[in-house]
Amino acid sequence: DAKTTQPTSMDCAEGRAANLPCNHSTISGNEYVYWYRQIHSQGPQYIIHGLKNNETNEMASLIITEDRKSSTLILPHATLRDTAVYYCIDGAGYSTLTFGKGTMLLVSP
Amino acid sequence: AAGVIQSPRHLIKEKRETATLKCYPIPRHDTVYWYQQGPGQDPQFLISFYEKMQSDKGSIPDRFSAQQFSDYHSELNMSSLELGDSALYFCASSHGTLASTDTQYFGPGTRLTVL
Numbered sequence: 001d002a003k004t005t006q007p008t009s010m011d012c013a014e015g016r017a018a019n020l021p022c023n024h025s026t027i028s029g030n031e032y033v034y035w036y037r038q039i040h041s042q043g044p045q046y047i048i049h050g051l052k053n054n055e056t057n058e059m060a061s062l063i064i065t066e067d068r069k070s071s072t073l074i075l076p077h078a079t080l081r082d083t084a085v086y087y088c089i090d091g092a093g094y095s096t097l098t099f100g101k102g103t104m105l106l107v108s109p
Numbered sequence: 110a111a112g113v114i115q116s117p118r119h120l121i122k123e124k125r126e127t128a129t130l131k132c133y134p135i136p137r138h139d140t141v142y143w144y145q146q147g148p149g150q151d152p153q154f155l156i157s158f159y160e161k162m163q164s165d166k167g168s169i170p171d172r173f174s175a176q177q178f179s180d181y182h183s184e185l186n187m188s189s190l191e192l193g194d195s196a197l198y199f200c201a202s203s204h205g206t207l208a209s210t211d212t213q214y215f216g217p218g219t220r221l222t223v224l
Contacts (some may be wrong), residue, residue: 002151030165031211032128033213038152041197041220042217043113043199043201043215043216043220044152044199044201045215046192046213046214046215048211049212053177084167087151095165096142096154096157096165096167097142097152097154097201097213098154099151099152099153100151101151102151
């Protein structure tokens with residue numbers, strides 16, 4: 001079973017920032033926070049990961065709280081193509097990924 | 110950049126037939142993972158291989174088997190197909206240093222339909 005909890009769905013206006021929260025209540029010290037997304041029926045796409053520091057790449061920013069019990073994925077300027085299911089996953093990268101229900105993000109014009 | 114390649118992309122089989130799905134990892138990646146995603150479901154881990162040896166096993170039916178070859182490509186063999194095997198099958202690969210930051214990259218998937 002997935003170890004993270006996320007809202008079922010979220011809406012965002014195109015061009016605005018999308019902030020997707022995730023709770024990691026059982027994350028262990030050596031586990032990373034990974035974010036993936038899946039656009040309808042395509043393969044899951046890696047977005048970003050982090051251990052305890054905030055991270056940023058060309059796709060998104062990741063904010064991890066100091067106690068590591070929650071994280072927020074930020075898409076700074078959402079576009080229609082960002083409509084997807086977003087998954088946050090605890091784990092070591094070489095271990096299997098346990099997908100939960102994820103958050104369905106709908107970006108609208 | 111090269112990505113994970115899966116073939117075929119679509120496959121239609123009858124019940125009780127067999128199917129073979131293939132996965133070609135990103136160059137220099139030596140770890141392969143297989144996931145199954147049923148209709149309306151989230152991806153579920155099936156099995157993984159590191160350096161041609163099985164490294165982990167999930168909810169893979171006994172009717173399924175898989176292996177990783179010397180060139181690191183992998184094949185998922187499915188026998189006695191059932192209607193419930195209809196799903197998307199994803200392969201992912203990573204550079205298997207067993208470091209915590211090894212990221213899995215997914216292929217486009219194979220859509221299997223069992224009639």
